[in-house]
Structure formats: C-alpha cells, structure tokens
Amino acid sequence: MMPISPPSGRLLLAPQPVDAAPNCQKLQFELQALGLLGTQLTRSACDDTQPIAFTCGEQFFHFIAFTGCAVQLPNTSTTAATVPPCHLQLAGPTTHPRFFSGFNTRPPRCPVCGKAAIDWQQQIINWLENDNKPLLRCAACDYYQPGWQWQWGHHAGFGRVILSVEAIFPGEVMPLPALFMQLKTLTGYQWHWFSVSN
Ligand SMILES: [Zn+2]
Structure with a gap:
C-alpha cells in the first residue's frame, strides 16, 4: 500500500492588475475582523520578505470550500505556539510582481x-x-x-500581494464568491486565484 503524503501545496490569491499593491496591514486587520484570518502565528511585520501566518478564522468556511473527500479540517482554535498544517498567510506588497509556480504548472x-x-x-x-x-x-x-x-489556467500566477491557504493539495480547496466580493470591497481590486504544488 502506498504511503499517504501530507498535503503539499498552496492556494494563492492576488489582486489585479498585477502591479496592484493594497495596504497589507489594513487588509490583515479587515480579514481578521471578517473571521477569515484567525490568530496571528508569526510576529514579523507584513513586509515584502516575510509572510505572516494565521490560523483559519471562525468564518473560514464562509470564504473557502474544501472539495476533497478526505479532508483534514483546519483547527480554528490553535494557539500561536505552532503553525498548524492548514493555515493562511498574507505577504507583500513586494516591489515587483513575484511569480509562483509548482509541479502542477503547465x-x-x-x-x-x-x-x-x-x-x-x-x-x-x-x-x-x-x-x-x-x-x-x-x-x-x-x-x-x-x-x-499569458494564460496559466490557475496553475501559476503573479502578484505583489499574496493571500494564501497553505499546506493543501492543489484543487483541494476553492475560494468562494464571498471571498472575491470582500476582497474587492476592501481593496478596490478584483482578485484572481491559482494553486500550486510544492
Ligand atoms: Zn503566439
């Protein structure tokens, strides 16, 4: 029997156009108020090199849907002592758009x-x-x-600000319409998504 690998990939969301750089700290507080982001897990300031990790907030499932059948549900009560397998990160804005790709990129x-x-x-x-x-x-x-x-078909993408759901199988989670509506309201930008495997 084949061993089951732990989830190894990320769902990423980025504002459009590609040079859009909404205020990351303001967005963090607003997404925490909405309940998408939970407890902050890492202390570093949100800058262009260090993403901040968060637990999944209490309203996580209002914004993100799991599509797989064998789902390890994120623990929304995790303390800041450890970074759980499923968590969120917010990073940027970087000076230039960064490129994200994975083994699944075509x-x-x-x-x-x-x-x-x-x-x-x-x-x-x-x-x-x-x-x-x-x-x-x-x-x-x-x-x-x-x-x-170019057209990457949700298997790679660019962004200066990146909101990500970490340690999932590509395709295992999907952003829901409520998330895109909120991101547009909060930042003034349309956002798009893609997922990559590590
Ligand atoms: Zn051509």
Missing part, C-alpha cells in the same frame, strides 16, 4: 495565437539569471510580453 498559452510556450521553464531561468524581466516569447507568433499576460 506550459502557459499565448494570448494572441493560443500556442503553449513549452520552453517556459527555460525562459524563466533566463529571467532569473539575467535582468529579471519576466518576459516570455511565443515561438509560434513571436509575441513577447511579461509572463502575467
């Missing part, structure tokens, strides 16, 4: 011709090794624009 599709950039991973290595400009070129039509213009 080649993105060109927004002009629809062809997939099968060499996207090599192009990303080139970003990181050179000027860090996240440009992707389409081999089929020569479209050459930042990666956030």
Whole structure:
C-alpha cells in the first residue's frame, strides 16, 4: 500500500492588475475582523520578505470550500505556539510582481495565437539569471510580453500581494464568491486565484 503524503501545496490569491499593491496591514486587520484570518502565528511585520501566518478564522468556511473527500479540517482554535498544517498567510506588497509556480504548472498559452510556450521553464531561468524581466516569447507568433499576460489556467500566477491557504493539495480547496466580493470591497481590486504544488 502506498504511503499517504501530507498535503503539499498552496492556494494563492492576488489582486489585479498585477502591479496592484493594497495596504497589507489594513487588509490583515479587515480579514481578521471578517473571521477569515484567525490568530496571528508569526510576529514579523507584513513586509515584502516575510509572510505572516494565521490560523483559519471562525468564518473560514464562509470564504473557502474544501472539495476533497478526505479532508483534514483546519483547527480554528490553535494557539500561536505552532503553525498548524492548514493555515493562511498574507505577504507583500513586494516591489515587483513575484511569480509562483509548482509541479502542477503547465506550459502557459499565448494570448494572441493560443500556442503553449513549452520552453517556459527555460525562459524563466533566463529571467532569473539575467535582468529579471519576466518576459516570455511565443515561438509560434513571436509575441513577447511579461509572463502575467499569458494564460496559466490557475496553475501559476503573479502578484505583489499574496493571500494564501497553505499546506493543501492543489484543487483541494476553492475560494468562494464571498471571498472575491470582500476582497474587492476592501481593496478596490478584483482578485484572481491559482494553486500550486510544492
Ligand atoms: Zn503566439
């Protein structure tokens, strides 16, 4: 019998457009007041390098749905002594949009011709090794624009501010309409979601 691996992935939400940078501390307090975020688990200030971890708040299930059949329910009463497997994080805003991908990420599709950039991973290595400009070129039509213009199908994404549900299987949790409505009301931005496996 195969051993069962612990959940290893994240659901991420980011505001749009990609350079949107809502006030993270204000958002933290508002999401705690709404009951999405619970107790703060890590002490660091919300800045561009250190995400803050939170327990799942009492209204967590009003905003996030579990879709799997073998669900380990998050413990909303966890104290700050340990970071539980399922928790939330809030990070940013970073100076530039950050890129998030995982083992589940598929080649993105060109927004002009629809062809997939099968060499996207090599192009990303080139970003990181050179000027860090996240440009992707389409081999089929020569479209050459930042990666956030490409279609990633919820399997990767960019953001300067990231709200995440941690330590879940990709696809195991889904954001509910109430979460998008609240994020739009609180920040003035539409938010989008994607999930990645570690
Ligand atoms: Zn193209």
